[in-house]
Amino acid sequence: xxxxxxxxxxxxxxxxxxxxxxxxxxxxxxxxxxxxxxxxxxxxxxxxxxxxxxxxxxxxxxxxxxxxxxxxxxxxxxxxxxxxxxxxxxxxxxxxxxxxxxxxxxxxxxxxxxxxxxxxxxxxxxxxxxxxxxxxxxxxxxxxxxxxxxxxxxxxxxxxxxxxxxxxxxxxxxxxxxxxxxxxxxxxxxxxxxxxxxxxxxxxxxxxxxxx
Amino acid sequence: xxxxxxxxxxxxxxxxxxxxxxxxxxxxxxxxxxxxxxxxxxxxxxxxxxxxxxxxxxxxxxxxxxxxxxxxxxxxxxxxxxxxxxxxxxxxxxxxxxxxxxxxxxxxxxxxxxxxxxxxxxxxxxxxxxxxxxxxxxxxxxxxxxxxxxxxxxxxxxxxxxxxxxxxxxxxxxxxxxxxxxxxxxxxxxxxxxxxxxxxxxxxxxxxxxxxxxxxxxxxxxxxxxxxxxxxxxxxxxxxxxxxxxxxxxxxxxxxxxxxxxxxxxxxxxxxxxxxxx
Numbered sequence: 001x002x003x004x005x006x007x008x009x010x011x012x013x014x015x016x017x018x019x020x021x022x023x024x025x026x027x028x029x030x031x032x033x034x035x036x037x038x039x040x041x042x043x044x045x046x047x048x049x050x051x052x053x054x055x056x057x058x059x060x061x062x063x064x065x066x067x068x069x070x071x072x073x074x075x076x077x078x079x080x081x082x083x084x085x086x087x088x089x090x091x092x093x094x095x096x097x098x099x100x101x102x103x104x105x106x107x108x109x110x111x112x113x114x115x116x117x118x119x120x121x122x123x124x125x126x127x128x129x130x131x132x133x134x135x136x137x138x139x140x141x142x143x144x145x146x147x148x149x150x151x152x153x154x155x156x157x158x159x160x161x162x163x164x165x166x167x168x169x170x171x172x173x174x175x176x177x178x179x180x181x182x183x184x185x186x187x188x189x190x191x192x193x194x195x196x197x198x199x200x201x202x203x204x205x206x207x208x209x210x211x212x
Numbered sequence: 213x214x215x216x217x218x219x220x221x222x223x224x225x226x227x228x229x230x231x232x233x234x235x236x237x238x239x240x241x242x243x244x245x246x247x248x249x250x251x252x253x254x255x256x257x258x259x260x261x262x263x264x265x266x267x268x269x270x271x272x273x274x275x276x277x278x279x280x281x282x283x284x285x286x287x288x289x290x291x292x293x294x295x296x297x298x299x300x301x302x303x304x305x306x307x308x309x310x311x312x313x314x315x316x317x318x319x320x321x322x323x324x325x326x327x328x329x330x331x332x333x334x335x336x337x338x339x340x341x342x343x344x345x346x347x348x349x350x351x352x353x354x355x356x357x358x359x360x361x362x363x364x365x366x367x368x369x370x371x372x373x374x375x376x377x378x379x380x381x382x383x384x385x386x387x388x389x390x391x392x393x394x395x396x397x398x399x400x401x402x403x404x405x406x407x408x409x410x411x412x413x414x415x416x417x418x419x420x421x422x423x424x425x426x427x428x429x430x431x432x433x434x435x436x437x438x439x440x441x442x443x444x445x446x447x448x449x450x451x452x453x454x455x456x457x458x459x460x461x462x463x464x465x466x467x468x469x470x471x472x473x474x475x476x477x478x479x480x481x482x483x484x485x486x487x488x489x490x
Binding site for chain 2: 110112113115116117118120121122125130131134135138148
């Protein structure tokens with residue numbers, strides 16, 4: 001067993017392309033998770049639709065992401081790419097978690113804030129948009145940030161539907177040349193290269209918002 | 213609400229208020245229950261336009277609930293509240309009254325302002341934003357006009373230099389003065405003051421009461437005030453209502469209530485409040 005540096009450099013472009021896909025899935029999936037989760041958290045407070053949404057979120061949280069990926073991929077029309085399926089499924093899956101995060105933030109806003117808004121006759125879009133959500137979201141930024149990293153680390157599951165993300169690329173290259181150790185080591189290193197700076201960035205963001 | 217409880221569709225006449233004056237606020241047989249607990253028990257009273265009424269009584273006697281009903285933060289269980297001759301807790305539907313819809317309440321409560329015990333300023337906004345939020349987004353005032361009015365009001369409460377501060381940078385007394393300015397920015401006809409000095413350190417109380425005294429002297433806003441500040445109540449109010457167990461135990465001008473209370477409950481309540489150093 002020896003480490004082949006030359007080979008490692010040769011396959012680097014393929015692996016970096018894989019990393020590009022991984023980052024794309026994470027970014028777009030996270031945008032879905034952030035916006036859909038917020039929508040769910042707000043709509044969940046209405047009586048009937050809220051109960052239905054709650055049940056749906058519960059279902060999503062209690063079934064494995066990889067099964068959701070395969071299931072939707074098989075059901076989706078063949079014109080929809082695996083990458084699109086991956087982004088949507090991972091985004092919706094994580095929305096089930098971010099919705100809970102937002103909900104705890106919303107519930108953490110003091111009752112007096114709602115009452116003051118009501119006493120001023122503010123329309124509900126101002127009560128939510130100018131008063132409740134700005135306070136709620138500020139409190140949950142750290143928790144939301146943690147889900148960004150968790151989501152990034154879940155993207156290798158897209159291998160199950162053949163998306164050419166980082167792990168898929170590594171497996172393809174590795175098994176073709178029997179150099180799996182190099183391939184997977186580089187994958188691990190690349191994941192670290194993205195998640196450590198992201199984590200640092202998130203902590204910094206946290207501190208900035210905590211200070212105000 | 214069962215049909216037998218369907219309220220009368222005309223405001224009851226001759227329930228207090230000045231002679232010949234149409235009362236501004238009328239409580240007609242108002243009941244408020246929280247579960248098994250009856251907080252207001254078939255309450256009848258009215259307030260004349262421009263009148264300043266202080267509500268006193270032991271905690272749990274229903275004073276604050278009256279303000280919260282008027283601010284539509286709570287709904288009546290039975291009975292009807294009228295404001296300016298029109299149903300307030302209810303709305304006219306044909307010839308009878310049904311509980312008011314959210315839209316109706318939003319329209320009606322614009323004329324009512326409230327200052328809370330805990331200030332409830334919006335911490336994510338500056339003082340200026342707190343004050344102009346409702347004038348701009350509820351009354352549709354141009355921003356310049358709202359800003360000018362905010363500056364005026366802040367000057368009145370003595371906080372002109374804090375216009376760009378955040379509420380967390382202010383003392384409790386300063387926050388409460390901003391909250392008063394915020395309520396006044398809506399030019400309310402009725403101002404509800406819910407124990408506005410109870411959460412303040414003793415040395416900050418006077419500043420807030422001075423502002424309220426000035427409002428009482430310079431405007432004709434109808435004020436309903438729940439307070440334990442008996443000197444203040446005596447100075448500014450036209451009438452004092454003593455509450456006990458959801459009913460009015462005694463009412464009268466402040467000189468009489470404080471100087472010559474007739475009811476045993478009023479006497480014991482006043483002596484307990486005075487014993488507490490107020």
